[in-house]
Amino acid sequence: MKIVSWNVNSLNVRLPHLQQWLAAFAPDVVALQETKLEDSRFPDTALAEAGYRSVFAGQKTYNGVAILSREAAQDVQIGIPGFEDEQKRVIAATVGGLRIIDLYVVNGQDVGTDKYAYKLRWLDAVHAWVQDELSRHPDLIVLGDFNIAPEARDTHDPAVWNDSHILTSTAERDALQRLLSLGLHDAFRLFPQEENAFSWWDYRQAGFRRNLGLRIDLTLVSESLRARCVAAGIDREPRTWDRPSDHAPAWVELA
Known part of the structure; x- marks a missing residue:
């Protein structure tokens, strides 16, 4: 069973790419982020x-999530229960006995800004919700665009992407570690x-050609699913x- 996370950065623009990729890769479940479409479209x-x-849960121009x-x-659950938020960043559903939580985590703009504080509050709310979900759904996958690079090796330049930089700051990484400590595993690092x-x-400075990247799209699997993981990439x-x-x-692929 292949389960995938993909931030498509506008489904309106990227639909032909998605269709082509679905036919070639043949996943069973795909969690999308940044669809940037109202539900009617x-x-x-x-x-x-x-x-x-x-x-799906979308809004015009910004955000938007979906599970295919x-x-x-x-x-199906849209949004974080008990956390008021107009932004469409979260959708969860059960597929084939697996509970799947699709997250488009807040970017946070810059360390110390209001958006950064919002990101940390948002992650706290996700932590509480995932803890509850795990108690009811042992077979759980949390995946999406986390806008957090877990470790130095997940950045092209740790000197630049350091503990005071957005996406790699200490508080953000601590929030991710708290989530993992609930009993989740970064499937990519299991192999x-x-x-x-x-x-x-x-897109700038020939980032892809020069491989100036970050690993911020994650597939986190629960302890009960860890033994079923056969590959990830x-x-x-x-x-x-x-x-x-x-x-x-x-x-991530499950047996």
Whole structure:
């Protein structure tokens, strides 16, 4: 069973890429972020023709999340329970007995800003919610664009992306570690990986060609799923296409 996270950075622009990639990679579940579409414009008919059912929560121009699956999703949750937020950043559903939480984590702008404080509050709310979800759904996957590079090796230049920089600051990484401490595992790190393996590259300064990237798209699996993980990785191919998303799909395969 292949489960994937992909920040498509506008589904309106990237739908042909998504259709091409679905046909080639044949995932079972795909969690999308930054669809940037109101629900009335979501291409669920086109995706159904590709063999996928969709649940989604979007808004015009910004944010937006969706879960695509070959099997119909059940028990859909939009947003973090008890956390008031107009931004469409969270969707969860149960597919084939797996509880899947799709997150588009707040960027945070810069350390010390109001948006950074909002990011930390948001992550606290996610922690409490995931803790509750784990108590009810032992087979749980939390995946998405986390806007946090877990370790120095997940950045192209740790001297630049240091503990005072957004996406790599101490408080952000601590929040991610608190989430992992609930009993989640970074599936990518369960297997040997090449050095300098990233999932996001800036469009500027030939970032992809020079591999000036960050690994900020994560697939976190619960303890009960750890033994079922047989592979995990990042598919760089779509990043080479014309007018690509700045993110590449991050995936995990379960037996």
